[in-house]
Amino acid sequence: MELDVIALRRDLHAHPEVGFTEFRTAAKVVEILLSLGYEVQYGEETMDGPSRRGLPSEEALEEAYQRALRDGANPDIVSKMRGGYTAVIGVKKGQAPGPTVGFRFDMDALPIRESADADHAPQAKGFRSVYEGSMHACAHDGHTAVGLGLAAKLADGSFHGTVKLIFQPAEEGVRGAYAIVQKGCLDDVDYLFCHHQGTDVPTGEFHGGGQGFLASTKLAARFYGVSSHAGASPEKGRNALLGAATALMNIHALPRFSTGSTRVNVGVLEGGTAANIVPEFARMVIETRSVSEETNNDLEQRVRRIIAHSAEMHELRYEIDVIGAAIPIRCDEELVQLAMEEARQVEGFHTVKASVESAMGSEDASFMIRRVQEKGGKGTYMIIGSHLPAPHHHPKFDIEEEILPRGVELLSRIARRVLT
Template sequence: MDIIELRRDLHAHPEVGFTEFRTANRVVLELRSNGYSVSYGADVMVPEWRRGLPPSTQIDLAYERAKNDGADETILQGMRGGLTGVVATLKGSAPGPTVAFRFDMDALPIVESTDSEHVPNANGFASLYRGEMHACGHDGHTAIGLAFAKAMSARKFAGTLKLIFQPAEEGGRGAKSMVDKGVVDDVDFLICCHLGLDLPLHSISGGACDFLASTKLMAQFHGVSAHAAAAPEKGRNALLGAATALLNIHALPRFSSGATRVNVGVLEGGTAPNIIPDTAKMVLECRAESYEVNQDLEQRVRTILLHSAAKHGLTCDIETIGEAATAVCDHELKSLVLDAAKFIEFFTEFKDEHPLGASEDATFFIRRVQELGGKATYSILGTTIAAPHHNPKFDIDEQILPATVQLFERIAMITLQTRAE
C-alpha cells in the first residue's frame, strides 16, 4: 500500500460528516484484507446520539454516489442512513492490554481552490466532489490509520490492537455516538492525533492542551408572515427575532475564569422584500476553556434565543447539533510518544504539549478511557501546511505520513509488548 497514493485518493473523494460512505467502505475492505475483525454501522454507533445529521436527501445522494464509485453494496447497506463509523481489532498471540488509535475521516463543506499553484489541483488529486474538501488533514489521518493497520498485521504482539475510524469530527458530532456504544470501554491506552496545527515539519508534541469545550446549536424561529406594507402589524418577524438574538449573543460578557468564545455562523430567513418572514434559522456555537463554564455560557445563549423570540411574538426550537468536552492528556503516554519519536530519524523537535486552542470531540474518547482507569493522549504531528486549516488552499506536506506510521508502529509495540509482560 502506497500511503501517498492512498491519501491522494481520499483527498480526491472527500465526504462530509455522516456521508463518508466511500471512505468508510474502503476502510472496511482494507482492514479485512489485513486480517482484522471489523465492525461498523449500528454495531459501533448509537444512532440517536449522532449530532447535526445532514438532511436525509444529502445522505441518500452520498450513498448513491459511493455506490456509483464502486463501493461494496453489502458493506454500504450496514451504513445506510449515515452510520459510517468503523472499528477494527487485531488480537495478539498472548493476553495483554488493549491499545487503541483513533482516526477521523470526514471532510468539510468547502469548495477547493482551483489555483494552479495549489498542489492537489496541480497534481490531479483535487476534490472531485464540488463543495466538499479535505481542508483539515483528515485524509492524511485515515491514510495513516490504514497504512499503520497493514504494518501491524505482520507483527507479533501480546494484547489487542483496536483501530477506531470516526465520522463527523467537524462540529463535534460523531464521537459521542461511538463512546456511548462502548467502543473504548475495554481500552487501556488510547492514542489520538492531528496533523499540522501550527507545528512545523519534523516536530511533534506528546499531547495537546487548551482544549475548548464547545456546544453547537441550531435555532429555528417561527413567526407569522404578512404583507410588509399593507399589514405589517399582523406579521411576526422571525428574522427580526433571530437578528435580535444574534446581537445579544455577541454582546455576552467574557468570563474571568477562562477564555470563552461565541459565534453565529449562519443566519437565514425570508423570501422577498415585501413579505414579513415567518421563519428564520440560526446556527451558532459557544466554547470555553472549562466544561462547566461552557455549560453556563450555553445556558445564557439559550436564554437569549428564547427571550428574543418571545420579544417579537415568536416561538423558538433549539437543537444541539454538536459538542466537545475538555481533556487533559496523561503524562505517561505523552512521554511514551516522545520517547518513541526519538527513535524515528524524521522527528527532530519534541514538545511535551502543544495548545490546540480549538475543540475536538476526541475528548469524549479520552475522558471515557480515563474514567475507566486507562491512559490517553492527543498527539500533534508537525507538517508544513499551504494555508490555514479549513481554507480552500489547505494542503499538507506528505512527508509526515510514512514517518507517523513508523511512530505509531513503535508506540503500539512498546505498549502491547512491554505492558503485557
C-alpha cells in the same frame, strides 16, 4: 505488510466526503481492514443513532450514498452505513492476553471548494477533489491513510493484547465522536492515542500531547412566527427573522467571564422569503467555547435564555438542537512521555516536545479520551508536524506527504511498546 499510504491518501483526497456521508471512504476502510484479517465493526454496530449530532438531511445522506456507489463503494458494505452510520472499528487480537490499545483517526472533509491554481500540489499532481465544493482541508485524508498503514503494520498480531483502530466520521463541527462513545465502543480501551497532522507545527517536529482545546457547544435554533403582508397588515404577522436578529444582538453582547476565556459566535442567520412578507421562519447557528467546561456550560445556558426570551418578546415558537459539542482534553503524562520516547527513535523527527497549545480550537476526540480515563485508562492527543502551504480550512491547504510513513512508523512503535 506495507501499504502505499501516499497513494492511498491521494485517492482519499480526490474523493472528500463531509461528516456522516463518508460512505466511499468508510467502505474502503472496511475492505482494507478485512483484507488484513481484522475483525471489523461498522454501521449501527459502531454508533448510537440518536447521539449523532448535526446529521445532514435525509436527501443529502441519500445523494452521498448513491454517489459512493457510483464511485465504486462495495454495495454490500456500504448498505450497512446507509443513513449516516459511517464509523468503522477494526480489532486485532494478539498472540497472548494483554491490554487494549486504541487509536483514533477522523475521516471527514469540509464543504470548501479546493483551489485549482497550478501552484496547488493536488492540482499539479492530479489528485485535486473531484467533488466540487468538498475538500480535505484539515489533513483527515492523511489521518485515515496513516490509520490503515498502521493496520497493515500490526496485521501479523505479534503482540500481547488487542489493538482497536477507530475511524471516526464527522469530526468537523465536533459531531461524530459522541455517538461512538455512547455506543460503548471505548469502554474496553486501556490506552487511547489520538493525533493530528499540521496545526502550525513544522515538519520534523512532534508533540506528545496537545493542550488548550476548548469546550464547545454548537446550537441550531429555529424560530416560528406568522406571515402577513408587510404593508397592508404588518401587525397581524409575527416576525421570526426579527426575533432571531434580537437574539443575535444579545448573544454577541454577553459579558466576558472571569473564570476563563470564552468565545461566542452566531455563524448563520437566515429567514424570510420576500420583501413584502413578514418572515414566518428563521434559523440561526451558534457556537460557544471556553477553556473551562463549566464556563462553557454557563455560556450555553445564557444563550438558550436569550433565544427563549427573544422568541417570547416577538410571540414566536422556537426549538434548539445541539448539533456539535466538545470538552477540554487532559493528556496523561505517562502516555505523553511514552510517545515522545518512541518519536525519538523514528528517523525524521528532529524535534520532540511534550505539548503544544492549540489555537483556541476544539476536538471531539475529547469525549473518547474522557471516557477511557473515566474507565481507569489513559489517553493523549499528539501532534505530527507538517509544513502547510496554507492554513487549515483554506482552499490551498495541503500537507507534506513525507510525514505519512513517518506517522505509521511512530504509531506502530507506540502500539508494540504498550503491547509487549
